[in-house]
Amino acid sequence: MKALLIAASICLSLFSQAQEVVGKWKTIDDNTGKAKSIVEIYKQGDKYYGKVLELFRGPGEDQNPICEECDEDDARYKKPVKGMVILQDMEYDAKDKTLEDGKILDPENGETYDCKMWVGEDGNLNVRGYVAFFYRTQQWLPYKG
Numbered sequence: 001m002k003a004l005l006i007a008a009s010i011c012l013s014l015f016s017q018a019q020e021v022v023g024k025w026k027t028i029d030d031n032t033g034k035a036k037s038i039v040e041i042y043k044q045g046d047k048y049y050g051k052v053l054e055l056f057r058g059p060g061e062d063q064n065p066i067c068e069e070c071d072e073d074d075a076r077y078k079k080p081v082k083g084m085v086i087l088q089d090m091e092y093d094a095k096d097k098t099l100e101d102g103k104i105l106d107p108e109n110g111e112t113y114d115c116k117m118w119v120g121e122d123g124n125l126n127v128r129g130y131v132a133f134f135y136r137t138q139q140w141l142p143y144k145g
Contacts, residue, residue, distance in 0.1 A: 020119045025141065037056060039053065048091070048099050050086055050104075052083065052086060065107075074112075084105075090102030113129030115128065127139075
């Protein structure tokens with residue numbers, strides 16, 4: 001009985017760590033430090049996805065730009081960024097406590113990168129896009145709005 005309780009506790013712990021990323025996150029612009037968008041991460045089947053719910057744009061900017069830079073073969077080409085799924089096929093790795101092996105799209109330049117995500121001790125989501133050994137990591141902030 002004691003072994004069963006320990007096993008259940010470990011499983012719940014791993015499940016809750018993966019569930020920490022599910023929800024809404026505020027993305028921050030690397031250059032300006034200002035809020036850029038709200039992305040909702042959700043689980044579908046055994047994979048995780050993220051879509052843009054809201055954009056924070058200036059008065060002179062297009063409030064719902066389209067992804068003109070996306071590859072023409074990508075279904076997101078010429079589609080509005082608001083509502084777009086930019087994170088795809090992320091899988092939970094219980095050993096490393098990360099989501100990985102998925103892709104992330106940067107709608108501004110149309111580039112798709114391999115992606116890895118994990119929640120830091122500060123509660124922020126670390127989102128790393130990379131190609132081979134080159135990478136960039138952003139911190140997304142929990143959003144309760």
